[in-house]
Amino acid sequence: MSPDLDYVALLPEIALSVTLVAVLAADLLLPRTRKYWVAIVALVGVTLTAIPLVYLAIEGNLPSVMVDGGYVVDEFALALKALFVASGYLVLLMSVSYIESERYYQGEYYFLLVASILGSVVMASSRDLITLFIGLELVTGPLFLLAGWRKGDVKSNEASLKFFLIGVLSTALLLWGMSFLYGLTGTVDFAGLAAASGDLVDNPAFVLAVLFVMVGFAFKVTAAPFHWWAPDTYEGAPTPVTAYLSVSSKAAGFVGLLLITYLALPDAASIWGPALWLLAVVSMTLGNLSALRQRNIVRLLAYSSVAQAGFMMVPFAGAAVAGSDLGAAVTATVTYLIIYAVMNLGAFAVVIAGARKTGNGEMDGWAGLGSYAPGLGLAVALFFFSLAGIPPLAGWFAKFVMFRAVIGTGNPWTLALAVIAAINTVIALVYYARVAKVVWMDPAPEAVPQGRERPVAASIGLVLGIAAVITVVLGFLPGIVASFADATRVIVAGG
Amino acid sequence: MTFADWIAEPANWAFLVLAAPVAFAGFRVVTTRNVIHAALYLVITLAGTAGLFLLLSAEFVAWVLVLVYIGAVIVLFLFGIMITRAPMGSDISLDHRRKAPAALVSAGLFAVLAWATVSAFQLTTIAAAGEVVPTDLLGNALLGRFVIPFEVVSFLLLAALIGGITVARRDLTPLEEEERRLA
Amino acid sequence: MDWFDSGWGLTLIVFLPLVGVLLLLATPKAAETAQKGIALLITVACFVLSLVAIARFDFGDSHMFQMGMDLSWIPAIDARYHIGIDGISLPLLVLSCFVTVLSVIYSWNHWEEPRNPKAFLALMLVLLTGMNGTFLALDLVLFFIFFELVLLPMYFMVGVWGDRTIRKIPGFKREVETRLYAAIKFFIFTLFGSAFMLLGFLALYFNSDGGGASPTFQIPELIQRSGLFTGSVAWFIFAALFLGFAVKVPMWPLHTWLPDAHTAAPTVGSVLLAAILLKLGSYGFIRISLPILPEQARVWAPAIAILAVIGIIYGSLACLAQTDMKRLIAFSSVGHMGFVMLGIATLTEEGINASLIGMVAHGVITGLLFFLAGSMSHRYHTREMGRLGGNLKLMPLLGGIFAFTAMASLGLPGLAGFWGEFMSLLGSYQPLAGLSLGVFRTAMVFGAIGTVLTAGYLLWMLQRVNLGEPNSEWLGRNFHDADRYELAAWVPLIILIVAIGVFPDLVFGATDGAVAALVSNAFGG
Amino acid sequence: MILATEAEHAAREVLTSGPLLEWAWLIVAVPYVASLLIVLVGKRLPGKGAELAVGALGFVMLYGAVLLYLNITQGVIFESSVTVAEVGAFSLEWGWLVDGLSIMMFFLVGVVGFLVFVFAVGYMRGDVRYTFFWAAFTFFAGSMLLLVSAPNLIQLIVGWEGVGVASYLLIGHYWEDKANSSAGMKAFYTNRVADIGLTIGTIILGTALGTFRIEEINAAAGEGATAITGVAFVGAILLFFGAMGKSAQFPLHVWLPDAMAGPTPVSALMHAATMVTAGVYLVARMFPLFESLAGQHRNWVLIIGSATALLGLLALVQDDIKRVLAYSTVSQLGYMMVALGAGAYTAGLFHLWTHAFFKALLFLCSGSVIHAVHSNNMSDMGGLRKPMRVTFVTWIIGGLALVALPPFAGFFSKDEILAGLDNAGYQSVMWIGVGAAFVTALYMTRATALTFFGVYKGHGHPHESERLMTIPLVILAVLSVVAGWVNVPGVYTGLTEWLGTRQVLFEEFHPEGFEFLPLVAGLVATLLGIFIGWSIYGRDAATQEARDRLRVPGLWPFLQHRLYIDDLYWTGIVQPIKGPLARAVNWTNDYVIDAVVNGVAFATTWLGRVVYGGIDQRGIDFAYNGLSTATDEAGGAVTHLQTGKVQEYAGAFVVGALVLVVLGFVGFFVFG
């Protein structure tokens, strides 16, 4: 019995796998002085992955359902794969100058990063618990190691260990929940779960299972109070890895969350809805309040990403609590995710470039950056205010769809969520604006930091350019991402 | 089902014989003050688990467990213990001083898990000494229905391997690197 | 001119400044003349286009949205690029283009530290896009975008070019630079309001689907469906919109960002803030709150009137305690906008017309006052009224214009400021039938008392700044009187102040028809 | 007794159109244009702008004279309006109204203004802000003309406030001294308070009738239209409140003495033809409104007017010659108001007319004196009758007109007022008027004695002013004599007719001849006043001792005086009046009314500080900032949850999961 696979639909995964092997081979074959070719191989490989993605989007015979519905390539999956590949590409690009500048293991670095991308691409198509779990582990596993990639730096080590320990703890809880789901329904397929879960909502074990699964994904998306690892890890890890963690890895977590909730457990909305509501509120509030006090920019972005995770959960939580259309909520969340990915990657690219320019990762060290590096200063303003959701930068649309998803229901709890989110938007502005303030309004220090004359690396510049253009264009014409995300309504449950 | 009914079933005798050491060893893994002992207690737990798997007609999984865990993982652990020069003998400072909150948390966790379990699976029974799940069934499942995670997990292992080596190995000092380049 | 009438003219007015921004970004930093030239060219072009809009505007149909266009924009959320102009927005649009031109002229040789004309002018142009867009938008989402678009430029204007004195802030432990405190305060307050405003917009959208129609963000369409918004839902929607607009106006007690922002902002920033940005809020009330939620407008009107009157009295009293000239002018805005809001609260044709002319007048007058205050502090390097004095002696021309403008600001009949105050009092004597006469007539009396207080603080300011013998510290200093650029910026405003005062039809001619239609549609009056 | 009736009016062929009337707006426009031109190019002109100002006023005078002639010969009623905006139910209009009343005002402003302007050319020469003075002065006149030509209340307000702001500029002309600018502010401010009444009154009346047109309001009021009867009383009272401010009626008169801080020509114009007469004009203009509600409001007007008339007492204790005249003006305005309050329309306006001439004359004379001695204080004057003959003679003429001795102008108008009061049954008020006449005579005698008699006490050698200044004095002196002859009961009552040409007619009382009681009472009071005044001040006004004695009346040394009758007068009449009473009034004025006014100002400022410092900064702003600080502190607190210990994170993680699950259980299995 040969497995029921559609190799055309699997082309993106195959392309990434080939890239993985090629990276490994290149790393083995190339002499130490030529290691930068590894980066090129990885970049080319990931770029080439776009070809089958585009092909499938245009010509593909979608949806393609494989292995008895365990693996589905539909428009939803394709959109998310594109997101993962694109953001992975940007992270790779960001890594080039960062990795080169210190004594890192380049070949292995790219290998692990591409492996993680592969994991997220697999997750997007997974339609059973096992594939989802394995995909998730492939996303996370390499990241445990990448977080500690600056081996000589104790902070990086610490980041790695904290990430790892909390990661396995959450894996254990997730698995416990999944095992119960299996034990209660006898199936791991989402379709099967969806069919069986309706009768189980009043079963304590089911409640427990659903909530444990939620906790597992809450860890991934850094939802409070399961976010503890994130600030420390973000701060300690190499910055491109942090960027990846805060974008792709978080997005993967959201994809998992959406798949489980929307496809597998739609009838259990009364269980996970309130839980998400709570997580959203706590994440927004705790993340924003904590971010207020941060002086380290990466750490600030870490807390910001906790808060953003809260915002992203709002549509889904709201729809679940109010019992309204979950599909619209999925669209909203995915829209938010896409916009967030662009602007957050931009923000991290700025952090890398700015840290190089100022020789400092603390906010105070960035004082007056705008006066001697106006382009970079502009980018700071652009991305941080976009994160704050200020029009006409793309972030407004993310916030807009979020509010739009919750305000229509008329449910008091949902409205409360909207109000809390609105207040949090305001709190968030304070710290985002503070970065812009430091960069543009504080006087530059007298002593000239070392890197001030150094130009921004071309690869970082490219990332900045791409992200900036997208941020501005999406700000004015958000219809683009809206139609992109709208395709996500077309989710095929598989099985 | 009363306790008498339950105890009357021979398989449950076997269960008790296996479960008691599993539980005890599990307890000792997290409480013993000797590092090496902890690893060895884990071996006992895993071995007992393998036995339970046999009891549950999961022959293949049982042997995988023995092979992978007792054969490989524990050895890995022992190496880890030795390399990190963890204190070999019994050592009080292995644990934090404030154990009570941790105990409370885990007790609470157990209570929750147990209550959920009891209320959900009160009446489900397992056919004693049921038919052993055939290995070819598992093989077909792994390479058919679950072929994709099966392939993907190989990347995970590869990544863990390569990444693990990279991370764990001792970096050359700049001096050594220079020597190496010259050689 | 078909292209103009079919919406491209107005589109050009909105987006030309952004083109200007791109051009500016392309210039080298040192080419200041080129930068100023670009900015002037663009703003003048916008102004000319707005004049063309006046010429093409059909005043007989001033209640209709004219010269607009309606294009698909974000289909996913039913948001459309829908713009158009009617008698209510026309004066404000022209005002915003006009004041920006003057601001560019004034900026020609007035730069606050750290200079950087390129960035400053670029921010100004972005601001212009935001302001024009807000006045033209007929889609709630589009309105929201433009409404918010002004935040960033103003934040940076205040924060970068603002006042660097270090102040002790009540409630704060540390002392901070005024500009930093003011910039973020402005930003937070406005964002707070607009976050709720957005919720209100969305709620409008979702409640607009009665009678088988699909929900919509289109303002004209929503006005048609105003009957759908009833009950407590509508109350909450109005409350949310109120928060958004009231912060911007600003209404008491949400006003505290305003004195700080005005005081800290660079001259041109203050001018634009006072002249245009504040109007976005009151415009929002007239364009959105009243016609779409007429039932709630009746419910809220007394509250708005009371707050407006508190603002009038309170702002005037606060002015009397100021030692900083700019801050005094800033607080005066609280009072003046109180009259504007009082006019709106009456829900009558007279009142709303009053608020519109009040907006224009306040824009022109207070804008000019800020120009003058800026020029003075530019010369004296202080705004402490205790140190000033005898300005009229040192700089007769500038002092004279200052005195004139202060007179205009206190609502001297015959000048622009009078109509807004008088007509809003008139409106509040006889508010819309059904509104509490007691509340509104009390409001009228207090408003009238407010006019006295207004005169009080403005004359007091004049006495301290303009009159008397110059302080000994200025002896022997050579102050140059108003220069060419300043006069070029100010004289048109002076002319406008007199022109509107003598011939209020300049504003009423456009607004009256539109307001009449609004009132009769919304309140059946 | 003649009743001016509609029939009688109809008998006259009233002129209602014609180019002269259609171009009458020039009367308003010319001064304004002149003012603007002076601002723009005045400094470059040879006369520094004075020629434009004088020319403009000359034009007004001529035009006014022509109109007056037309009015005398045929009567004129003309109204024209240009709509500048339609707002809701209202039209906003600019227009001009030409009828008996406004023509009288045009002429008054033109003549008095022209003469004062000519005087000022000499008086102000070499002033610091000569050109600006002319601009403001012309603007002042223009605004007054705008006010009196207004066919609607809004335009009236515009002119009204224009007058106010011009007075602010002119009173504070020497703003280098803070006291002067404060005086200007006080004037403007007090007027502004009164304007609340005017504004709200206008709003109420306008809203009730849907129009701001004065004649329509008057017509409605005259007919007793239902639309207006409900609000007419309140509206009229509010309008009167507005008038009280401009016309310096008690207790809003406080600004007027301080207004003497301005240059003397300003005082002259302000007290004669412009500004202070605006209130009287307003009441006269709206007379049908007031009249239709006779009784209700009359007492108000009468009480206020009487109180104001008695304020002349304050003139008795002033040293500043201009302040003496200022209080005199206050008192005379009281007269006019009383007349209007009693329904004696023509009498009130007649007094306005005569008063304009002689008060302008008196002020200009005082200006001439001040110009000569460089001081306002009578203690620096004395004996000036010799060096300043023209000034002295004209002053005496003006003074006689003021104290109302025949055949000077004031006599006729005052007599008509007293007669009107008597006729209308307000005898008590008439006696107050008589008392006021006595006081007037007293202080005028005092001022004359102290200024022109005795010995010169100032510095330098005063000499007569230049021609440019004395010629206007002479002309005004002539007018002060003849102005009263236009309405001599039983002889010629032209003024009654001129004033009678108006659109809305009403009935009023006109004495046919002199009536005995008012005539005699007035004359006796005046003569008594002069006699007593001269007895006290005249005889030895030269000596320091006398003034000392006068200043401390309680310490009058009995034996030093040969005439015991003096003592009798003094202790019996003068002392009670001059001493305790006057001082009481003065004290009340300084410590009660003025203190209230200043107190209000102070309290407002204080309130401002409280509002700003207490409520805004420490209350509202503090609350917002406190909120922000609290948020920040909360941020600090929650951030410290992040201890950095991974096992604590793990613990929190598990606890979080447990809490979630337990909440889930509770939610599901406790609350269902």
Next chain:
Amino acid sequence: MTTIQFVLLAALLFSFGVYGLLVRRNAVLVLLAVELMLNAVNINLVAFEATLRSALAVGQVFSIFVITVAAAEVGIGLAIVLMIFRNRKSANIDELDLLKW
């Protein structure tokens, strides 16, 4: 045999694992505790499989995956521990608190 008995045993082991994770200072011992937890999940899966007897023996398949992943995790974990030990000469995880607040 009942399902409960196995799941309760698993719950017990899982709780022990959590306890170990929370109290152990030595990183390697923490990893041991983690293994205990993952093993508990395996017991669950196999027990459920025995109860349900699904067509594809999904429970067992799942447990094989879990075992594999656990092995990978241990590898990763030990690598990280070794790296830390190299830098700090100690494997006590409670000393790692450079990153906080």
